[in-house]
Amino acid sequence: MFKLAWKNLFHDRVRLAVTLVGIVFALVLILVQFGLFLSFLDTSANIVERSGADLWITAPKVPYVNGGPPLSEANRWKALAVEGVERVDRYILAWVPWKLKSGAIESVQVVGYNLDSGLGGPWNVVAGSVEDLRGEDTVMVDEIYKDLLGVTHIGQVFEISNRRARIVGFTRGIRSFTTAPFVFCSFKNAQNYGAGNLREDQAVYLLVKGKAGIALEALRAAVQAKVPELDVLTNAEMHGRTQTHWVFATGAGITTLMGAVLGLIVGVVVVAQTIYAATVDHIREFGTLKAMGASNGRIYEVILAQAAISGGMGYAVAIAIAAFIARGSEGGNAPIALPPEVAAGTLLLALAMCMGASVISIRKATRIDPAMVFRG
Amino acid sequence: MIEIRDLYKTYGSGGAEVHALAGVDLDVAAGEVLMLMGPSGSGKTTLLSVMGCILRATSGSVKIEGREVARMAENKLPEVRLKHFGFIFQGFNLFPALTARENVELALKLKGLKGTRAKAEAAALLEQVGLADKLNAFPSDLSGGQKQRVAIARALAGEPPIVLADEPTAALDSQSGLTVMEILTGLARKRGRAVVVVTHDNRVLQYADRIVRIADGRVVDEEDRERAA
Ligand SMILES: Nc1ncnc2c1ncn2[C@@H]1O[C@H](COP(=O)(O)OP(=O)(O)O)[C@@H](O)[C@H]1O
Ligand SMILES: [Mg+2]
Numbered sequence: 190m191f192k193l194a195w196k197n198l199f200h201d202r203v204r205l206a207v208t209l210v211g212i213v214f215a216l217v218l219i220l221v222q223f224g225l226f227l228s229f230l231d232t233s234a235n236i237v238e239r240s241g242a243d244l245w246i247t248a249p250k251v252p253y254v255n256g257g258p259p260l261s262e263a264n265r266w267k268a269l270a271v272e273g274v275e276r277v278d279r280y281i282l283a284w285v286p287w288k289l290k291s292g293a294i295e296s297v298q299v300v301g302y303n304l305d306s307g308l309g310g311p312w313n314v315v316a317g318s319v320e321d322l323r324g325e326d327t328v329m330v331d332e333i334y335k336d337l338l339g340v341t342h343i344g345q346v347f348e349i350s351n352r353r354a355r356i357v358g359f360t361r362g363i364r365s366f367t368t369a370p371f372v373f374c375s376f377k378n379a380q381n382y383g384a385g386n387l388r389e390d391q392a393v394y395l396l397v398k399g400k401a402g403i404a405l406e407a408l409r410a411a412v413q414a415k416v417p418e419l420d421v422l423t424n425a426e427m428h429g430r431t432q433t434h435w436v437f438a439t440g441a442g443i444t445t446l447m448g449a450v451l452g453l454i455v456g457v458v459v460v461a462q463t464i465y466a467a468t469v470d471h472i473r474e475f476g477t478l479k480a481m482g483a484s485n486g487r488i489y490e491v492i493l494a495q496a497a498i499s500g501g502m503g504y505a506v507a508i509a510i511a512a513f514i515a516r517g518s519e520g521g522n523a524p525i526a527l528p529p530e531v532a533a534g535t536l537l538l539a540l541a542m543c544m545g546a547s548v549i550s551i552r553k554a555t556r557i558d559p560a561m562v563f564r565g
Numbered sequence: 566m567i568e569i570r571d572l573y574k575t576y577g578s579g580g581a582e583v584h585a586l587a588g589v590d591l592d593v594a595a596g597e598v599l600m601l602m603g604p605s606g607s608g609k610t611t612l613l614s615v616m617g618c619i620l621r622a623t624s625g626s627v628k629i630e631g632r633e634v635a636r637m638a639e640n641k642l643p644e645v646r647l648k649h650f651g652f653i654f655q656g657f658n659l660f661p662a663l664t665a666r667e668n669v670e671l672a673l674k675l676k677g678l679k680g681t682r683a684k685a686e687a688a689a690l691l692e693q694v695g696l697a698d699k700l701n702a703f704p705s706d707l708s709g710g711q712k713q714r715v716a717i718a719r720a721l722a723g724e725p726p727i728v729l730a731d732e733p734t735a736a737l738d739s740q741s742g743l744t745v746m747e748i749l750t751g752l753a754r755k756r757g758r759a760v761v762v763v764t765h766d767n768r769v770l771q772y773a774d775r776i777v778r779i780a781d782g783r784v785v786d787e788e789d790r791e792r793a794a
Contacts, residue, residue: 190674192663192667192671193660193662193663193671196660196662196663196667197660197662199662200661200662473656473658474658474660474661476658477654477658477660478675479643480617480619480646480652481646481647481652481672481675482643482644482645482646482647482648482650482675482676483643483647483675484640484643484644487675559619560614560619560620562619562652562654562658563610563613563614563619563654563655563731564610
């Protein structure tokens with residue numbers, strides 16, 4: 190039966206081509222949109238994910254990591270007094286203007302962190318060293334944003350809020366979800382750049398590191414008790430909050446997911462149409478099979494095998510195209526993630542999509558009256 | 566082989582009823598070549614369909630090798646067809662995407678034969694219908710007579726005891742029609758298969774053991790013939 194399915198498919202090459210174009214289009218759409226969604230999930234809160242902190246202390250109801258009013262440093266001492274707290278660092282994430290050599294201004298997000306602990310700092314440093322950030326007015330940016338920020342090499346000097354900003358290194362692959370790149374520097378420098386309009390004794394966040402082996406939830410409760418007027422979140426909670434804000438509250442993630450769903454609908458409709466048309470075209474053959482004594486099950490085998498073959502071939506083409514697009518998007522601002530799980534999942538989805546699209550054809554085949562074979 | 570008693574088949578219902586078969590009694594003996602003749606609309610195709618378990622009777626009895634099939638559940642019928650019958654159609658009904666050999670193989674595989682055995686058996690059958698050189702030809706490359714010979718090979722695949730053919734020569738010119746009938750009846754006799762052929766063609770009657778004429782859904786005449794050979 191598989192052979193009949195295979196031969197029937199290749200017998201009508203035009204229809205096969207139409208089917209495959211539909212499947213490939215749908216699957217590429219799904220892969221690209223879902224890949225965008227995954228990378229949104231990743232970039233939207235990458236700074237939090239990699240912060241290394243156990244707890245974040247923020248002003249109440251701060252929806253995401255990039256915002257929030259200043260906190261008094263007094264809270265730092267309160268938190269430090271909690272048993273099990275190893276250290277508490279002041280932290281800044283705030284928008285500031287970056288002036289290019291041309292005089293143009295780009296908005297950037299300055300990340301001011303404690304160089305001694307490294308909590309909330311850069312990772313994947315590919316040029317220079319975080320130690321160099323101890324120098325006055327020094328900053329580090331990501332390679333991806335070299336063009337945007339007019340940066341070419343270490344040692345160049347720019348202006349942030351009318352203060353010098355000297356490039357001492359580059360990171361690789363630290364994307365910002367917004368159009369404003371991250372600029373890493375020491376907490377002190379960030380304060381000098383006017384980030385968050387902080388007074389000398391303020392911070393936007395406090396990052397808490399617990400002693401080794403400490404129970405996270407208990408620690409959170411203990412710190413919360415010391416600063417009842419503030420929010421104390423675990424790193425995972427802060428991560429989730431930030432992700433939810435950027436990906437869902439702004440609609441960016443929903444849009445990509447809708448794109449993926451749209452791809453699925455397009456795929457099902459196109460495949461259902463062509464498989465149904467093929468079934469109708471071969472109705473006399475199916476009638477003959479039935480007359481010869483084939484059960485309905487054997488007929489379904491043919492239809493499902495046709496669907497599975499189409500799905501498999503469409504998938505092979507689609508995954509190649511998607512991999513190509515993903516590769517091409519690596520250096521850009523909207524990378525498309527294509528992890529193996531998604532590639533494998535999409536194969537199952539492709540098969541399910543094509544098989545699902547066969548349902549109406551199967552119903553049609555069930556109703557074929559074998560007596561038709563004797564009629565003109 | 567086949568025993569039909571008091572068979573009725575009514576299409577439609579209410580005012581639109583058509584009594585296609587109205588009390589048919591007929592026996593088909595093992596190995597005989599029986600030809601069904603009659604005017605158009607007399608119920609020949611209907612009778613063949615009911616005999617072949619493709620269509621269900623309205624009432625009456627149909628026994629295939631002693632087994633009553635008239636009351637059998639719908640989903641049991643494919644198995645009966647598979648086991649007892651080979652079919653030949655006026656329009657050939659070959660699978661256009663399959664070669665001659667693959668068309669025959671498909672029938673063999675339906676009957677449970679596997680891979681290389683099915684392949685060899687299909688080739689042997691095609692050889693017997695004189696198509697040894699057309700194994701890999703597609704139906705579109707064959708003449709009508711050749712197509713019907715592929716269909717004969719397919720109908721004989723898996724050694725069904727009964728072959729049913731509905732106007733197998735109607736779409737052929739008379740010469741290839743005769744050839745087809747000669748091959749069909751010759752092979753059936755050699756292999757001891759019963760054949761029931763619906764036909765309009767008087768010239769093929771020479772190949773019959775028995776001729777049954779029907780009109781208005783009833784058997785009106787039976788005539789035994791001397792075998793040609
Ligand atoms: N599916 C059907 N529905 C209704 N009437 C039918 C159907 N098939 C055949 N008939 C009618 O039954 C009668 C016998 O038809 P058929 O068995 O095809 O005759 P034949 O093969 O001798 O020409 C005809 O009157 C025909 O119109
Ligand atoms: Mg007829």
